[in-house]
Amino acid sequence: MTVELLVFLILSALTLGGGMLVVTTRNLFHAGLYLMISLFGVAGLFVLLTAPFLGVVQVIVYIGAIAILIMLAIMLSPNITNLPNPFTAQWPVGAALAVIFFVMLITVVTPVMNELGADDWVNSDQLTVDTAGDVPADGIATLGEELVDPHKYMLPFEVASVLLMAAMIGAVLLVHPGKQAEDVIEDVA
Numbered sequence: 001m002t003v004e005l006l007v008f009l010i011l012s013a014l015t016l017g018g019g020m021l022v023v024t025t026r027n028l029f030h031a032g033l034y035l036m037i038s039l040f041g042v043a044g045l046f047v048l049l050t051a052p053f054l055g056v057v058q059v060i061v062y063i064g065a066i067a068i069l070i071m072l073a074i075m076l077s078p079n080i081t082n083l084p085n086p087f088t089a090q091w092p093v094g095a096a097l098a099v100i101f102f103v104m105l106i107t108v109v110t111p112v113m114n115e116l117g118a119d120d121w122v123n124s125d126q127l128t129v130d131t132a133g134d135v136p137a138d139g140i141a142t143l144g145e146e147l148v149d150p151h152k153y154m155l156p157f158e159v160a161s162v163l164l165m166a167a168m169i170g171a172v173l174l175v176h177p178g179k180q181a182e183d184v185i186e187d188v189a
Contacts (some may be wrong), residue, residue, distance in 0.1 A: 008048060015041030032071045040062050053140070073171045157158065 018038030025031045039062045046055035136142070146152040 004048070011041045011044040011048065015040075015045065020153060022061070027073050029071070032074055036063050036067045039067060065164075069167065073167065076171045104135070128151065 015038050018034045019038075019043060021034040022031045022038060025034060040060060043058035043063070045056040046052070046058055147157055148154055
């Protein structure tokens with residue numbers, strides 16, 4: 001067993017265990033913490049795949065921004081941390097639908113994968129490279145320029161910021177249901 005395999009197993013356990021705890025815990029705050037653990041495992045897998053930039057972006061964007069925003073929304077919402085019993089009368093129907101969709105997915109994906117030649121992928125040397133290619137020296141600077149270039153990714157970048165602001169205003173409205181929307185917008189601005 002190599003060190004790389006051991007690290008992969010640990011990160012996989014973090015990712016899968018955190019994800020499983022997210023969907024099985026009854027406390028929403030704890031579910032948000034487990035989500036952060038799962039996302040941290042994914043960031044570690046990116047680093048293990050020699051993609052450290054994606055690992056750092058995973059930590060900064062998903063753990064540092066999205067997960068923290070979810071945690072703030074949970075903490076700002078009154079009486080939402082403890083959910084009622086998840087096993088209601090609808091639980092068997094949901095479980096049956098999940099099994100049906102899983103079987104449908106397997107029956108559709110398996111023939112498509114066989115048609116694409118997935119069996120040849122298992123023993124292919126083309127999937128792994130011993131040495132990664134050189135990264136351009138100006139790669140990060142180019143990415144930064146493209147994020148603020150009006151002809152590239154500036155619009156999606158700004159739409160995401162407006163979406164996050166709308167989510168924060170919605171969270172504040174949930175906390176203060178007696179206030180009018182105009183008053184909350186003035187308080188935030």
